[in-house]
Amino acid sequence: MTRPAPRTAHRGGARLAAAVTALSSMLLFTASGPTSAAEEPPAAPELARWTAQTADSRLLAPGVEYFRYKETSPIAQRAYPRELNVVRIDPAQGALRIESTFGRKAATGETVREMVAAMPEVPLVAVNGGYFMNEGTPPGTTGAVPETVQTFGATVRDGEVMGASCVLGKNRHSVVLQYGVPYVTLLETDITVTSSLTEEIPYGEVTQRVDDVNRNPGGALGCPRDADDTAGELGPYADAYGKQLAAYTDPTEFVLFNYSYRTTTPKPDVNKNITADDQAGYEVVLDSATGAIITGGEGRGGRTVAKGQYVLQAIGDHQTDWLRRQHQKKASLKISQRLWDHRFKAQEIKREMPLDETVDVVNGGSLLIRDGVSKYGSTGATGYAHGSCARLYDENGRSKDVTAATPQARTDYCRDSRTAVGVDERGRTLLVTLSGPRDHYYPDGGFLAEVTEPLRALGVMDALNQDGGGSSTMLLGDAARPVNGLSDDPAPGVERRVYDSIYVATGGSPVVN
Amino acid sequence: MGALALLCSVLFALPANAAYESCEKPSLCLYDGVGGTGGSLRLPLDGTATVTGSGWDNKAVSVYNNTHLWGCVYANTYLGGTVETIPPGGDGDLKTLVREVTSHKLAPSQGACFTGYERCGTGQLCIFKEPNGRGGMYGTPNDHAGYLAGVWVDNVRSVMNRTEKTACFFTDASWSGEWTQTGQPVAKAYKVNAGDTTSLTAPFDRSIQSHRLRTPDADPATDKECLS
Structure with a gap:
């Protein structure tokens, strides 16, 4: 089996053994805890409005606890009680690693189950990861050709940028998986291409900003990547599920493709409803180590990125001509990828996070909790500080049209499934889904406030909302069914293909042969 | 095998003071009296001062974290043993590591105090x-x-x-x-x-x-x- 990166290749060998919070003061006490994991099922922490399903609670491995809860008193409009599934990971108690994977190809979506199946070693738990958009089906392709996807929000795999950050004002945070304890923060990617030319430099421009990685040039979806992108308008393009997409087009872009893309580079007009991606443009193949231009030419698309190479596409007259002339002059083009942490933006502090093999970043949406303070836990002007909801219903169980102007009544309820990642006051990681019932394909979930409430009760200090709705999935090992209820999108009981997933696996492996 | 890298230590020994004084921003300050009184050790954000080797091992009673980061203090050297965390801007008496602090770091999140x-x-x-x-x-x-x-x-x-x-x-x-x-x-x-x-x-x-x-x-x- 070929792995996209050596980091995930825990191969061969036998699996190593299967095996609150008072925040009332300014000083927070936390102890290092016991050193041996209990063999008996862990006791599920008590949570208001939730009843622990104690028969389902279990230790997945030393340091990895699973708790399942059912809603104690659901409102009459809900057909079934909702479920809360919690996996708590203590990296000091077991041989564990927390990482992310896009599966076999960064260019196309896969179900969490498919991503798990592609790994040499079955992880202990996996949940869906970051936000993404389906890009459209290129002209002339058939249904057998999978639609490509693009992630939006800073995304990194094994130190390689997979997707550029959104502009910083969009409240799109990410989670860094690097030192055994996830770090939720606001990130900015900074990708450039620099020419080796020292004279007769085209346009006098040595360095160009690269707009994104592994996506359709001209057709940024989900969020603007920089100030050059348009403000974004819904449709008329819809993705494979009929969902209206907002496009933030820019007809003047450089986009980089790396080895992980594993699909031929995009040709013009991937998205029939976006004109910015119609241009022929220019494309070169680079040696990723030296920057030497191996080949290239007018037009773009249809190339496979080999290991040790990049492909760089340009659209827009200026960008196309700059790249063409670099090729003609036999320049070398150095690619630079940097990551900046803006967690302390309020203090006007930003710091660089060096990229290497140890760094995974999964994008997310709303920051749920920071430094122990819930962002959605207080009562707002409408009586319910809920956060966004794409599946809002009124007291009569009727779906409501959700716009920014839609009044939110206390009796409204939300059926968005949720996935969240958090870190508690002892440095333990929590992977959480709030969903409909496990045993019924009934789409359900809740407002963001309904996620932050149990997370805070579990002592979570920092938490991020991941992609949700039909994307919400939690798999324990290679279980036949996810532990959470799946949405009816794309179809009842069908797991959605997503961009990436966060998983927990054993951190080392015995060599037995 | 080489030796462990030793942290440099620079002691900012300050005279006895009133509550939580002599803690220039951005610094994590330790005090040998309750409520930020007594002698203090200032651990600047970008400096090389450490608890280990400063003469302040097992001495701190209260603490003031005058930084934007989380303060992490440890019972053992090199970020070892029991952990106590201090939020950005927080001050108070130590809860569990009274006269037991021997090392520290400043971290971007509370969770980061638990990894080294x-x-x-x-x-x-x-x-x-x-x-x-x-x-x-x-x-x-x-x-x-x-x-x-x-x-x-x-x-x-x-x-x-x-x-x-x-x-x-x-x-x-x-x-x-x-x-x-x-x-x-x-x-x-x-x-x-x-x-x-x-x-x-x-x-x-x-x-x-x-x-x-x-x-x-x-x-x-x-x-x-x-x-x-």
Whole structure:
């Protein structure tokens, strides 16, 4: 089996053994805890409005606890009680690693189950990861050709940028998986291409900003990547599920493709409803180590990125001509990828996070909790500080049209499934889904406030909302069914293909042969 | 084997003061009296001052974190033992580590107080005396046929492999020995892939005496790189 990166290749060998919070003061006490994991099922922490399903609670491995809860008193409009599934990971108690994977190809979506199946070693738990958009089906392709996807929000795999950050004002945070304890923060990617030319430099421009990685040039979806992108308008393009997409087009872009893309580079007009991606443009193949231009030419698309190479596409007259002339002059083009942490933006502090093999970043949406303070836990002007909801219903169980102007009544309820990642006051990681019932394909979930409430009760200090709705999935090992209820999108009981997933696996492996 | 990197220590010894004074921003300050009184030790954000070696071991009673970061104080040297955390801007008497603080760091999140892996430099294989990258650390880009007795022999509890190779660990010196475990195959090595971090569990925990770095096998279905 070929792995996209050596980091995930825990191969061969036998699996190593299967095996609150008072925040009332300014000083927070936390102890290092016991050193041996209990063999008996862990006791599920008590949570208001939730009843622990104690028969389902279990230790997945030393340091990895699973708790399942059912809603104690659901409102009459809900057909079934909702479920809360919690996996708590203590990296000091077991041989564990927390990482992310896009599966076999960064260019196309896969179900969490498919991503798990592609790994040499079955992880202990996996949940869906970051936000993404389906890009459209290129002209002339058939249904057998999978639609490509693009992630939006800073995304990194094994130190390689997979997707550029959104502009910083969009409240799109990410989670860094690097030192055994996830770090939720606001990130900015900074990708450039620099020419080796020292004279007769085209346009006098040595360095160009690269707009994104592994996506359709001209057709940024989900969020603007920089100030050059348009403000974004819904449709008329819809993705494979009929969902209206907002496009933030820019007809003047450089986009980089790396080895992980594993699909031929995009040709013009991937998205029939976006004109910015119609241009022929220019494309070169680079040696990723030296920057030497191996080949290239007018037009773009249809190339496979080999290991040790990049492909760089340009659209827009200026960008196309700059790249063409670099090729003609036999320049070398150095690619630079940097990551900046803006967690302390309020203090006007930003710091660089060096990229290497140890760094995974999964994008997310709303920051749920920071430094122990819930962002959605207080009562707002409408009586319910809920956060966004794409599946809002009124007291009569009727779906409501959700716009920014839609009044939110206390009796409204939300059926968005949720996935969240958090870190508690002892440095333990929590992977959480709030969903409909496990045993019924009934789409359900809740407002963001309904996620932050149990997370805070579990002592979570920092938490991020991941992609949700039909994307919400939690798999324990290679279980036949996810532990959470799946949405009816794309179809009842069908797991959605997503961009990436966060998983927990054993951190080392015995060599037995 | 080389020695542990020793942290430089610079003591900012300040005279007795009123509550939480003499703590210029951005600094984490320790006081030997309750409520930020008594003598103090200022630990600046970008400086080299440390608790360890400053004469302030097991002395602090109260603390003021006059930074935008989380303050983390530890019962043992090199970020080891029990942890107590202080939020940005927080001050107060220590709850559990009264006169027990011997090391500290400033971290971007509260959770980061519970890991010490960030100390491992790029290109290094790092071993730690406590789980989750905490406690004493040794980092090297090289193979080691035998760990230093009394220091690292049977004393490794977590690992970060920040090299581009597979790290192979052995229970005896000279890359030899076997681990046996009831119901499990005999293990001749324990490997940690490039880019990975992990704490160790039985039988590998506190049971390593040598390591070597190997180029990963071309065939991902095998484990041969550690044994050849």
